[in-house]
Amino acid sequence: MGRVIIVGGGQAGCALAARLRSQGHEGEIVLFGAEPVPPYQRPPLSKAYLTGEMAEARLYLRPEEWYADEGIALRTGTPVTAVDPAARTVSAGGETLSYDALALTTGAVPRTLAPEQGGDLGGVYTLRTLADVDRMAPAFAQGARALIVGGGYIGLEAAAVARKLGVAVTLIEMAPRILQRVAAPETSDYVRALHRRHGVEILEGTALDRLTGAAGQVAGAVLTGGREVAADFVLVGAGVLPDVALAQGAGLESKGGIVVDDRCRTSAPGVWAAGDCTVFPFRGGLVRLESVQNAIDQAECAADNILGADRAYDPVPWFWSDQYDVKLQIAGLNLGYDRVVTRPGAAEGQASTWYYRGDTLLAVDAMNEARTYMVAKRLIEGGKSPAAEVVADPATDLKALLRA
Numbered sequence: 001m002g003r004v005i006i007v008g009g010g011q012a013g014c015a016l017a018a019r020l021r022s023q024g025h026e027g028e029i030v031l032f033g034a035e036p037v038p039p040y041q042r043p044p045l046s047k048a049y050l051t052g053e054m055a056e057a058r059l060y061l062r063p064e065e066w067y068a069d070e071g072i073a074l075r076t077g078t079p080v081t082a083v084d085p086a087a088r089t090v091s092a093g094g095e096t097l098s099y100d101a102l103a104l105t106t107g108a109v110p111r112t113l114a115p116e117q118g119g120d121l122g123g124v125y126t127l128r129t130l131a132d133v134d135r136m137a138p139a140f141a142q143g144a145r146a147l148i149v150g151g152g153y154i155g156l157e158a159a160a161v162a163r164k165l166g167v168a169v170t171l172i173e174m175a176p177r178i179l180q181r182v183a184a185p186e187t188s189d190y191v192r193a194l195h196r197r198h199g200v201e202i203l204e205g206t207a208l209d210r211l212t213g214a215a216g217q218v219a220g221a222v223l224t225g226g227r228e229v230a231a232d233f234v235l236v237g238a239g240v241l242p243d244v245a246l247a248q249g250a251g252l253e254s255k256g257g258i259v260v261d262d263r264c265r266t267s268a269p270g271v272w273a274a275g276d277c278t279v280f281p282f283r284g285g286l287v288r289l290e291s292v293q294n295a296i297d298q299a300e301c302a303a304d305n306i307l308g309a310d311r312a313y314d315p316v317p318w319f320w321s322d323q324y325d326v327k328l329q330i331a332g333l334n335l336g337y338d339r340v341v342t343r344p345g346a347a348e349g350q351a352s353t354w355y356y357r358g359d360t361l362l363a364v365d366a367m368n369e370a371r372t373y374m375v376a377k378r379l380i381e382g383g384k385s386p387a388a389e390v391v392a393d394p395a396t397d398l399k400a401l402l403r404a
């Protein structure tokens with residue numbers, strides 16, 4: 001294998017480059033990133049970095065000299081503007097570069113509000129990049145009032161940070177409940193109660209009609225139903241869209257994400273893809289995951305296959321979220337569940353939600369239950385499905401289920 005070009009200097013792109021080298025690839029690696037900084041981890045952006053507890057330097061996945069040491073040509077601030085799969089070239093920074101293999105790790109972009117809704121007012125933010133957080137951080141000041149649009153993980157994590165910093169928070173979710181897309185009502189109930197205890201006003205089944213402002217700066221919002229809320233700033237946490245622009249321009253198949261097969265191959269020969277930008281085969285359909293686990297594991301699988309391994313990507317997904325003093329850990333993917341049982345924890349604030357399809361255990365949400373999470377992950381990895389009634393019984397020793 002000669003020159004590998006990677007487009008997207010994020011979690012997946014960095015993992016892919018590292019894996020190529022660790023698996024013995026000796027050819028050229030060029031890693032293009034549109035952002036002006038080297039690859040960094042995003043999870044702390046809505047957690048410890050936003051509170052100011054984590055320094056910027058700790059966000060970076062690798063020290064800058066690592067790229068030179070590994071012979072990886074890192075081209076930050078250089079978006080790739082076109083791919084020609086027939087000629088096997090990419091265009092970036094006014095140059096055209098040929099490749100032997102190309103990997104797209106372009107990630108996702110946040111949904112924004114239309115200008116008619118006030119999306120272009122000052123003080124309206126989305127939270128995806130380091131630059132986004134640096135822009136919004138000064139607004140998270142004691143006594144400020146925030147409106148958060150969207151009750152998914154990012155909106156909820158930002159709400160927790162805001163409360164910690166003394167910001168008054170109203171969070172609206174247009175679905176009937178927060179976390180509806182990703183969790184069962186039992187987990188939503190737990191998280192809602194947690195935020196209400198910390199003073200967040202959560203309005204479910206409530207959408208934004210429009211933002212209001214004065215002199216180009218947001219001042220509040222009108223919600224569906226007519227209620228008005230005052231806000232010094234607004235965070236739009238309304239989900240992300242896979243960044244498929246480049247892939248579509250190159251004629252690659254895309255269906256809610258760049259379509260890849262279980263080898264991480266796109267529809268064009270010699271072009272692979274990994275991370276948030278892809279949809280891949282899972283349980284008989286195509287899924288898109290937004291997680292560090294998926295970005296790294298799929299990227300490593302793509303790297304192996306670029307080097308000829310012919311390895312299938314068949315993950316047991318996992319994910320986490322930190323809100324206040326609660327660590328939510330998720331093992332597996334609950335997609336297609338038809339039954340849920342809850343297991344009370346030993347101490348206050350501990351609980352877990354177990355998702356089944358028929359008798360098959362699919363996933364577990366563990367709230368402040370690190371040991372339950374570990375056992376659940378191992379059960380799912382091992383294809384073991386303890387009976388739901390057994391799991392729900394607090395007297396059951398979960399670890400013993402691993403030996404069953």
Ligand SMILES: Cc1cc2nc3c(=O)[nH]c(=O)nc-3n(C[C@H](O)[C@H](O)[C@H](O)COP(=O)(O)OP(=O)(O)OC[C@H]3O[C@@H](n4cnc5c(N)ncnc54)[C@H](O)[C@@H]3O)c2cc1C
Nearest residue numbers: 008010011012034042043079080107275276290291292295
């Ligand atoms: C605030 C926040 C908190 C999160 N918290 C968690 C968490 O707690 N747990 C968890 O598992 N996951 C979390 N995630 C999700 C996780 O960070 C993502 O799933 C992961 O970053 C995806 O990696 P990626 O490489 O696919 O995409 P990204 O990290 O988005 O990287 C893609 C990169 O490609 C670049 N790019 C796009 N187009 C081009 C182009 N044409 N040319 C050059 N470069 C291009 C983009 O600028 C971007 O830098 C969080 C995400 C956010 C935003």
